[in-house]
Amino acid sequence: MTTPLPRLLDERRDAHLEQLFEFLRIPSVSTDPAHAGDVRRAATFLRDDLADHGFEARLLETDGHPAVLAKRTVDADAPTVLIYGHYDVQPPEPLEGWDTDPFEPTVRDGAVYARGASDDKGQVFAHVKGVQALFDAEPDTPVNVTFLIEGEEEVGSLHLADALEAHRDELAADVVVVSDGAMLAGPTPTLTYGLKGMAYLEVRVRSAARDLHSGAYGGGVPNAAMALATLLAGLKDADGRITVPGFYDDVREISDAERARFAEVPFDADAFADGIGVKATPGEPGRDLLERLWARPTLDVNGIGGGFQGDGSKTVIPAEAMAKVSSRLVPDQDPERIADLMEAHLRALAPDDVEVDVIRHATAPWALADLEGDAVGAAAEAIRRVDGRDPVFVRTGGTIPVVAAFQSLLGADVVLLDMGLEDDRVHAPNEKFEVDLFHRGVHVSAELLRALARG
Amino acid sequence: MTTPLPRLLDERRDAHLEQLFEFLRIPSVSTDPAHAGDVRRAATFLRDDLADHGFEARLLETDGHPAVLAKRTVDADAPTVLIYGHYDVQPPEPLEGWDTDPFEPTVRDGAVYARGASDDKGQVFAHVKGVQALFDAEPDTPVNVTFLIEGEEEVGSLHLADALEAHRDELAADVVVVSDGAMLAGPTPTLTYGLKGMAYLEVRVRSAARDLHSGAYGGGVPNAAMALATLLAGLKDADGRITVPGFYDDVREISDAERARFAEVPFDADAFADGIGVKATPGEPGRDLLERLWARPTLDVNGIGGGFQGDGSKTVIPAEAMAKVSSRLVPDQDPERIADLMEAHLRALAPDDVEVDVIRHATAPWALADLEGDAVGAAAEAIRRVDGRDPVFVRTGGTIPVVAAFQSLLGADVVLLDMGLEDDRVHAPNEKFEVDLFHRGVHVSAELLRALARG
Numbered sequence: 047m048t049t050p051l052p053r054l055l056d057e058r059r060d061a062h063l064e065q066l067f068e069f070l071r072i073p074s075v076s077t078d079p080a081h082a083g084d085v086r087r088a089a090t091f092l093r094d095d096l097a098d099h100g101f102e103a104r105l106l107e108t109d110g111h112p113a114v115l116a117k118r119t120v121d122a123d124a125p126t127v128l129i130y131g132h133y134d135v136q137p138p139e140p141l142e143g144w145d146t147d148p149f150e151p152t153v154r155d156g157a158v159y160a161r162g163a164s165d166d167k168g169q170v171f172a173h174v175k176g177v178q179a180l181f182d183a184e185p186d187t188p189v190n191v192t193f194l195i196e197g198e199e200e201v202g203s204l205h206l207a208d209a210l211e212a213h214r215d216e217l218a219a220d221v222v223v224v225s226d227g228a229m230l231a232g233p234t235p236t237l238t239y240g241l242k243g244m245a246y247l248e249v250r251v252r253s254a255a256r257d258l259h260s261g262a263y264g265g266g267v268p269n270a271a272m273a274l275a276t277l278l279a280g281l282k283d284a285d286g287r288i289t290v291p292g293f294y295d296d297v298r299e300i301s302d303a304e305r306a307r308f309a310e311v312p313f314d315a316d317a318f319a320d321g322i323g324v325k326a327t328p329g330e331p332g333r334d335l336l337e338r339l340w341a342r343p344t345l346d347v348n349g350i351g352g353g354f355q356g357d358g359s360k361t362v363i364p365a366e367a368m369a370k371v372s373s374r375l376v377p378d379q380d381p382e383r384i385a386d387l388m389e390a391h392l393r394a395l396a397p398d399d400v401e402v403d404v405i406r407h408a409t410a411p412w413a414l415a416d417l418e419g420d421a422v423g424a425a426a427e428a429i430r431r432v433d434g435r436d437p438v439f440v441r442t443g444g445t446i447p448v449v450a451a452f453q454s455l456l457g458a459d460v461v462l463l464d465m466g467l468e469d470d471r472v473h474a475p476n477e478k479f480e481v482d483l484f485h486r487g488v489h490v491s492a493e494l495l496r497a498l499a500r501g
Numbered sequence: 502m503t504t505p506l507p508r509l510l511d512e513r514r515d516a517h518l519e520q521l522f523e524f525l526r527i528p529s530v531s532t533d534p535a536h537a538g539d540v541r542r543a544a545t546f547l548r549d550d551l552a553d554h555g556f557e558a559r560l561l562e563t564d565g566h567p568a569v570l571a572k573r574t575v576d577a578d579a580p581t582v583l584i585y586g587h588y589d590v591q592p593p594e595p596l597e598g599w600d601t602d603p604f605e606p607t608v609r610d611g612a613v614y615a616r617g618a619s620d621d622k623g624q625v626f627a628h629v630k631g632v633q634a635l636f637d638a639e640p641d642t643p644v645n646v647t648f649l650i651e652g653e654e655e656v657g658s659l660h661l662a663d664a665l666e667a668h669r670d671e672l673a674a675d676v677v678v679v680s681d682g683a684m685l686a687g688p689t690p691t692l693t694y695g696l697k698g699m700a701y702l703e704v705r706v707r708s709a710a711r712d713l714h715s716g717a718y719g720g721g722v723p724n725a726a727m728a729l730a731t732l733l734a735g736l737k738d739a740d741g742r743i744t745v746p747g748f749y750d751d752v753r754e755i756s757d758a759e760r761a762r763f764a765e766v767p768f769d770a771d772a773f774a775d776g777i778g779v780k781a782t783p784g785e786p787g788r789d790l791l792e793r794l795w796a797r798p799t800l801d802v803n804g805i806g807g808g809f810q811g812d813g814s815k816t817v818i819p820a821e822a823m824a825k826v827s828s829r830l831v832p833d834q835d836p837e838r839i840a841d842l843m844e845a846h847l848r849a850l851a852p853d854d855v856e857v858d859v860i861r862h863a864t865a866p867w868a869l870a871d872l873e874g875d876a877v878g879a880a881a882e883a884i885r886r887v888d889g890r891d892p893v894f895v896r897t898g899g900t901i902p903v904v905a906a907f908q909s910l911l912g913a914d915v916v917l918l919d920m921g922l923e924d925d926r927v928h929a930p931n932e933k934f935e936v937d938l939f940h941r942g943v944h945v946s947a948e949l950l951r952a953l954a955r956g
Contacts, residue, residue: 255778323710444716
C-alpha cells in the first residue's frame with residue numbers, strides 16, 4: 047500500500063531539506079581544479095540517490111567533470127521526459143561577502159543560504175525529490191524519466207555537446223525540462239518556451255600602417271575610426287530596421303494566438319524603462335516592445351574602440367578600429383547564414399580605402415517549444431495543480447546553447463520551468479533559495495510527471 | 502675697421518661650435534624639478550652672451566622657468582625682427598639608448614650628438630651667433646633685433662602667453678622668425694609660412710543607467726555605441742565633405758599664385774601614401790591633396806570607445822560611448838565659432854533617446870604669413886644668399902599656438918625657418934644636429950638681418 051502523493055510530500059519535507067543540505071555541503075566548484083574531488087563527490091551523491099530510488103544511474107565520464115545520467119523506464123511507449131540541470135557551482139568568493147559559510151547551508155527568514163542553493167543544486171534537486179516521491183506514491187505512472195545533470199555548466203558546458211551526440215539514443219525524449227533560472231517577480235509561476243539564437247562578430251578596420259598625426263596627415267588619409275562609424279551606422283536604417291540584406295527572410299511571424307498571450311503578460315513598459323534608466327524603448331518599427339524583445343531578431347554593437355581613449359586630447363588619426371557586433375536570432379533564422387549575411391554586409395559597407403577583417407566569435411541556435419505541445423502543456427498543468435493559477439508564458443531574448451542543442455539533437459520541445467527568484471543572488475555572496483519555493487518545486491516536478499502521463 | 506661678414510663667420514666656426522657645446526652641456530630639462538637650477542643656468546648663459554654683444558638682456562621671471570628677453574635697437578624706424586626659440590630640453594631618458602653622454606656633446610660623422618642639439622638649443626643658438634656676427638661685421642645695419650627664448654616649451658609653454666601679454670610693447674616686431682623644426686628631406690631649404698588652427702572636442706553618449714544584457718534588452722533600448730556611430734557618420738557626407746553647418750563659411754580660398762607655388766613643391770603623392778601604408782588619399786572633393794593637407798579645414802575622429810573591447814565576446818549593450826573629434830582650421834575660421842558649430846551639430850545629430858555631453862579640450866588659432874610680406878621675403882632672400890637656391894615654401898596642417906599668438910598679439914608675420922632635419926631624433930636618444938647645418942644656420946640668420954635691413 048503506497049502513501050498518496052500529497053501526504054508523502056508532506057511527510058518528507060524535513061527529509062528533503064536535510065538531503066538538500068547534504069548536497070549543498072559538497073563544494074562542487076567546477077572552476078577550481080582543487081575541488082575536482084568534491085565535484086565528483088557531488089556527482090556520486092546524485093547517482094547513488096537516484097540509484098537508490100530505482101534509477102539506472104551512472105556517471106558519464108568526460109575529459110572534464112562527469113555528468114550524471116539516470117534513467118527510469120516504465121514503458122517504451124510512454125512519454126519520456128528528460129530533466130536537465132547541473133550540480134556544479136560558482137566559486138564562493140568573495141568570502142567576506144557571506145553572512146554564513148557558503149558550504150554550510152543555513153536557513154534565515156525562510157530561505158536556505160548556500161552556494162548553489164538556487165543555481166542550480168536546489169532546483170535540480172527539487173526535481174530529483176519530486177520524481178522520486180511521485181514514483182514512490184504512484185509507481186506505475188506511465189512516464190519515463192531521464193536525468194542528465196552535468197558538472198561543467200559554470201565552466202561553459204565544455205563537454206556537454208559531445209555527450210549529447212555520443213548518448214543521443216539513451217537521451218531520446220519527447221519533452222525536456224530545465225529548471226535553472228528565476229521566475230517573474232511576485233513570485234509569478236513562469237514557463238519560458240522560447241530563446242533567441244545568436245551570431246556574434248567582430249569587425250576590424252585598418253586604414254594605415256600606423257597611427258598618423260592629424261596635423262601632418264589630416265585631409266589626405268582614410269581614418270579607421272571614421273570608416274568604422276560609417277560602417278556601423280549603415281547596419282540599421284533611420285527607423286531602426288536592420289539593413290543586412292536577407293536578414294529578415296526567414297523570420298517566422300508570431301501567430302495571433304501568441305500575440306494575444308504576449309498581451310496578457312504582466313509587463314509594464316514604463317517600469318522596464320525606468321528600471322534601467324532609458325529615455326525610450328526604440329526598436330524595429332511596427333512591433334510592440336515585447337514582440338521585439340522576445341520574437342524579433344535584433345542587432346547591437348557590443349563594443350567599439352580605436353585611437354586615443356585617454357583623458358584630454360591627442361591629435362592622432364587612428365590606423366585601426368574595431369567593433370563587436372551581434373544579432374539575437376529567432377525562428378527560423380539560421381545562425382550561420384545570418385553570420386554570412388552580416389559579414390558580407392559589413393564588407394560591402396566598408397569604404398574602398400580601408401581593409402576590413404571580420405572575426406566570427408560565436409553562433410548559437412534559437413529554441414522554441416510548441417505552445418500547444420506536451421512540454422508546455424504538462425508544465426502548465428503542473429503549475430495549475432500546485433499554484434492554483436495559470437503560469438505566465440514567456441519567451442526571452444537570451445540564448446542558452448544547450449537548450450537549443452536538446453531541441454535540435456533530440457527533436458524534443460524544451461520548456462524552462464524556473465523555480466528561483468531574481469533576487470536569489472546567483473553567482474554572488476549570500477546566494478539563497480526560498481524554502482517554500484524548494485518544496486513547491488518538488489511538488490511541481492511530481493505533478494509534471496502526472497500531467498505527462500495523462501498526455 | 503671691421504672684418505667682413507664671410508671672413509668673420511669663417512674665423513669663428515670653431516668658437517661658435519665650442520660655445521654651442523658649452524650651452525649643450527647645461528642639462529636644462531624643464532620637466533624635471535631637480536634640474537630647475539640647470540634650466541636657470543642655461544637662461545643666464547644666454548642672457549650673458551647676448552649682453553656681452555650689445556644687447557639689453559634680462560630674464561623674464563614667471564611662475565615657472567624664466568624666459569630670456571634681449572633687445573638691440575639700432576633705430577626706432579628700422580624694421581624689428583623677433584627671434585623666438587627655447588633653451589629647455591626634453592629629458593634624455595632612456596639613457597641606455599644613447600651612444601654618448603647626452604650632456605657631453607660629441608661630433609660623429611659630421612653631426613653634434615647631444616640632447617637639445619636640434620631641439621632647440623642648436624637652432625636658437627645659430628641665430629644668437631649669426632646676429633652677433635652680423636652686428637660685429639656691420640654694426641650699423643638698420644634692423645632691430647629682439648630675442649625671446651623661453652624655458653618651458655617642452656612643458657607646454659605654460660607661462661608664455663602671459664609673458665606676451667605683459668610685455669607686448671617690448672616685444673613689438675614687424676617680423677617673427679622661429680627655428681624649431683626640420684626642413685624637407687634633401688636637405689631642402691624650407692620656409693613654412695602657414696599653420697592650421699584647431700578645435701578639439703569630445704562627445705560622450707549615454708543611453709542607459711548601466712550596461713545592459715543584449716539578450717534581456719536587445720530590441721528594446723537605445724545603444725550608446727550605435728548612437729555614437731550614427732552621429733560620427735553624420736559629420737561628413739558620402740564625398741568626404743564636412744557637414745557641420747557653417748563650417749566652410751569663413752574659409753579663405755587660396756590665390757592662383759599660391760596654388761601655382763603648391764604645384765612647384767617637390768611633393769610625391771605616391772611616396773606620401775606608400776610611406777604610411779594607405780591605400781588612397783581621400784578627402785574633400787575637388788581639392789588637390791596638398792591643398793587639403795595645407796589649406797583646407799579637416800575633421801577627424803581621433804579616438805572612439807565604448808562597451809566591451811576585450812578579446813572574444815561579451816553580450817552587452819553599452820550604456821556609454823565616447824569619441825574625440827577634432828578639426829584643423831584655416832584662415833579665416835574662428836576656432837571658438839567652429840567649436841560652437843561642431844558642438845551644435847553633434848547635438849543635432851544625436852538621436853533623441855540618448856544623452857549627449859560635449860567637452861571642449863582645446864582650441865587654437867591658425868597662422869599665415871603674407872607670401873609677399875617682409876618676413877617671407879627676407880627669409881627667402883637669406884636662403885638664396887647662403888644656399889644659392891630658392892627655398893621651398895610650405896604650409897602645414899600642424900598647429901603651434903605660440904606662432905598664432907605672435908601673429909595675433911604682435912600683428913607680425915611669422916615665418917618658420919627650420920634648420921634641422923627629420924632624422925635629428927628630437928625627443929629621442931642620440932639627438933643630433935648636422936655641424937654644417939649649424940654653421941649654415943648662423944649664416945642664414947646673419948643674412949636674414951641684412952635682407953630685412955635692405956627692406
